[in-house]
Amino acid sequence: MCGIAGIIHDNSSPDERIAIVEQMKKKLVHRGPDAEGIISGEKHCLGHRRLSIIDIEHGSQPMISEDGRYQLVFNGEIYNYLELRQELIQEGLKFTTFSDTEVLLRLLILKGEAALNELNGMFAFAFYDQKTGAYLLARDHFGIKPLYYSVFPNGGIIFASEIKALLVHPHINVACNTDALYQYISFQFVLGAETLFKGIYKIEPGCFIKGSTDHFTIRRYWNHNYIVDTYHNNEYFHDQLHDLLLDSVRLQVRSDVPLGAYLSGGLDSSIVSSFCAQHLGKKIKTFIGRFAEGELYDESFYAKLVTDSIGAEYNEIVPGACDFVSAMPKLIYMLDEPVAGPGVFPQYCVSKYAAAQVKVILGGQGGDEIFGGYARYIIAYLEQALKGAIFETREEGTHIVTLENIIPNLPILKQYLPLMQYFFSDGMFEPMDKRYYRLINRTLSVSRIFSSDVLNGFNRESLFADFQAVFNHPETHSYINKMLHFDSKTLLPALLQVEDRVSMAVSLEARVPLLDYRVVELANQMPLAIKFQGGQAKYMLKQVAKNYVPEKVLNRKDKMGFPIPLKEWLSAGPVRDFVMDTLMSRACQERGLFNCTGLQKTIDNHAIFERQIWGALCLELWFKTFIDKRG
Numbered sequence: 001m002c003g004i005a006g007i008i009h010d011n012s013s014p015d016e017r018i019a020i021v022e023q024m025k026k027k028l029v030h031r032g033p034d035a036e037g038i039i040s041g042e043k044h045c046l047g048h049r050r051l052s053i054i055d056i057e058h059g060s061q062p063m064i065s066e067d068g069r070y071q072l073v074f075n076g077e078i079y080n081y082l083e084l085r086q087e088l089i090q091e092g093l094k095f096t097t098f099s100d101t102e103v104l105l106r107l108l109i110l111k112g113e114a115a116l117n118e119l120n121g122m123f124a125f126a127f128y129d130q131k132t133g134a135y136l137l138a139r140d141h142f143g144i145k146p147l148y149y150s151v152f153p154n155g156g157i158i159f160a161s162e163i164k165a166l167l168v169h170p171h172i173n174v175a176c177n178t179d180a181l182y183q184y185i186s187f188q189f190v191l192g193a194e195t196l197f198k199g200i201y202k203i204e205p206g207c208f209i210k211g212s213t214d215h216f217t218i219r220r221y222w223n224h225n226y227i228v229d230t231y232h233n234n235e236y237f238h239d240q241l242h243d244l245l246l247d248s249v250r251l252q253v254r255s256d257v258p259l260g261a262y263l264s265g266g267l268d269s270s271i272v273s274s275f276c277a278q279h280l281g282k283k284i285k286t287f288i289g290r291f292a293e294g295e296l297y298d299e300s301f302y303a304k305l306v307t308d309s310i311g312a313e314y315n316e317i318v319p320g321a322c323d324f325v326s327a328m329p330k331l332i333y334m335l336d337e338p339v340a341g342p343g344v345f346p347q348y349c350v351s352k353y354a355a356a357q358v359k360v361i362l363g364g365q366g367g368d369e370i371f372g373g374y375a376r377y378i379i380a381y382l383e384q385a386l387k388g389a390i391f392e393t394r395e396e397g398t399h400i401v402t403l404e405n406i407i408p409n410l411p412i413l414k415q416y417l418p419l420m421q422y423f424f425s426d427g428m429f430e431p432m433d434k435r436y437y438r439l440i441n442r443t444l445s446v447s448r449i450f451s452s453d454v455l456n457g458f459n460r461e462s463l464f465a466d467f468q469a470v471f472n473h474p475e476t477h478s479y480i481n482k483m484l485h486f487d488s489k490t491l492l493p494a495l496l497q498v499e500d501r502v503s504m505a506v507s508l509e510a511r512v513p514l515l516d517y518r519v520v521e522l523a524n525q526m527p528l529a530i531k532f533q534g535g536q537a538k539y540m541l542k543q544v545a546k547n548y549v550p551e552k553v554l555n556r557k558d559k560m561g562f563p564i565p566l567k568e569w570l571s572a573g574p575v576r577d578f579v580m581d582t583l584m585s586r587a588c589q590e591r592g593l594f595n596c597t598g599l600q601k602t603i604d605n606h607a608i609f610e611r612q613i614w615g616a617l618c619l620e621l622w623f624k625t626f627i628d629k630r631g
Contacts, residue, residue, distance in 0.1 A: 002031055002051055003028030003029075003162070004074065004075050005028060005048075006045060007169075008156060008157050009043050020168060020169055024168055028162060032050040032051045036049050039064065044135075046062045048073045051504075054100050055256065065105065070127065071130060072104065072125060074123065074124075075147075076140065077122055078104055079251035079516075081121075088106055088110070107119075117222075122144035122145045137209040138209075140205065141205060141206050141515075142366070146162065146202065148202050148203075149202075162336055166200060175199075176196060177190075177195065182457065185442070185446060185454075186441050188615065191467075197626070225521065237526050241522060241541070249279055249362070252513045252516075258359055259359070259361070260360070260361050263288050263303045264288065265299035265306070267367065267553065267554065271364070272514065273312060274548040276362055286303070286313065287354040288300060288350065289562070290316060290317075291318065302553050309550050324575055329625070330505075332621040332625050335497070336501070338618035344498050351510070361510050361511070362510075366520075368487075370488065370523045372480055374487070375413060375419075376483075377480060381532075382406060385403040388402065388403070389402070401528070408534065410535075414557075433472055436486070437464060437468075448598040470485070480532045481524075496512070526540060542554055566614065583603070583613075587628070593619065
């Protein structure tokens with residue numbers, strides 16, 4: 001795990017380019033405190049910061065071919081590097097290290113962009129041909145590892161693992177991307193390649209940039225495929241998923257440094273921890289966060305059940321209000337962009353705690369978006385089942401979940417009554433895209449806190465069109481696959497941004513075995529009656545977990561999603577003071593983003609509107625950090 005940065009084919013001199021890349025590297029030191037390197041030529045400069053995980057003594061970067069022609073800077077892990085290495089040895093290649101970086105370099109020299117189809121891992125890299133000036137910038141299937149870029153007027157490109165590193169370049173104008181801001185307010189993430197910074201883009205998951213001296217193109221090497229496999233039965237998919245998950249964890253526990261696991265007390269992290277313990281054959285360290293403000297914020301009971309069942313070491317941290325106040329400004333800086341929910345704070349605290357004991361950690365990220373774990377999927381399907389029952393339609397053909405078989409799975413919705421009241425208050429039985437858009441669009445719920453100028457700037461037709469372009473995937477005939485596809489393409493990368501930043505902020509490598517691309521391809525091909533049987537969240541994943549996860553964890557209907565006691569903290573004390581100082585400051589009021597009267601009422605009514613306060617706080621801290629102070 002590392003940080004990469006570089007400039008290719010700009011108009012600056014080699015000395016100017018080196019000086020800028022050195023400054024970029026300094027912004028990425030937290031991603032790679034163990035070593036650093038830089039290489040420069042007439043038209044390029046590549047920089048690297050290393051967090052040593054595999055082949056600690058070797059594998060330094062930038063890595064260069066024997067003849068000096070090819071150069072590589074790489075962030076991440078190629079999990080199947082040993083298998084690829086053996087294949088290349090059989091083809092006559094010789095290696096000087098045991099690092100995955102050398103495997104990637106030799107594979108790219110041999111096969112170019114076709115090498116991407118052979119990689120199983122999380123990665124972002126820049127590969128440069130010194131002889132021709134051609135280059136390749138690529139990102140993994142799901143965007144686990146980040147890669148941002150900006151383009152110079154002459155067609156040259158600057159790139160880095162984090163946006164803050166790009167901002168050191170004197171020719172990059174730091175400004176807010178207004179269209180992206182409206183997307184963030186509506187969805188709490190930004191769609192596609194855009195970021196909140198005008199003129200700065202992200203390489204989308206599963207994509208690469210192929211460039212030369214005067215131009216580049218953006219291409220896709222992998223995408224979700226939802227062509228349903230109707231040939232195989234439940235037992236086949238169960239066995240395949242079981243074996244692939246085991247193999248994914250087998251590959252991802254490869255490490256030359258201490259390794260542990262996140263454990264929340266939910267299904268996803270529990271099955272990862274269990275498989276991790278099984279492969280390592282020894283006591284693993286697990287890490288959990290909880291809050292002292294009561295049972296609503298404490299899942300340690302379930303986490304302890306799992307650690308006891310797998311014989312793991314239990315490690316717990318209990319953050320408080322003062323920790324929140326001290327962490328938030330740093331978190332916003334580390335994140336580069338504001339994020340969806342307040343769970344980022346305890347996740348950062350757990351990562352910081354874990355980093356003192358291990359250097360690699362495995363987690364359960366991705367299970368909800370791949371296997372259908374969110375309560376809103378059940379809410380949406382409840383309406384779909386009612387629609388089918390009332391109008392006697394089968395809008396999805398054989399994919400539909402009926403009213404009869406969804407009823408036993410509805411108790412999970414007890415804690416989502418406000419969302420259900422909102423969802424069913426308007427637009428019943430409209431087309432699927434309009435209904436899901438209503439479920440995830442937060443514009444109405446935050447309208448009271450934003451100024452009239454901001455609200456009048458919304459182009460609602462354009463926002464809905466942007467949503468439809470992702471949601472209405474031509475292969476997704478079922479409602480559940482349409483929802484899963486949208487969340488996998490939008491929400492999941494936003495959550496992985498959090499996963500990457502909170503771990504790398506403390507120089508910890510986070511791995512996500514549920515997002516092995518083979519696992520996701522299998523899940524996408526599952527018939528709905530198997531993947532989402534009767535509207536049961538994560539049905540097939542639960543079947544696989546039966547022999548590994550305690551029953552009380554497996555059958556939970558109260559999974560929390562790492563809530564924090566904001567409403568308690570906002571009543572009085574340091575958090576309320578911090579929020580008031582930030583959102584009621586003169587700078588915030590003069591910025592004109594918020595309706596200060598509505599914002600004050602929302603803060604005073606914090607028991608109901610804590611999510612809106614979180615969004616406003618993150619946005620104002622982002623403006624203060626990056627726009628006012630240029631990062």
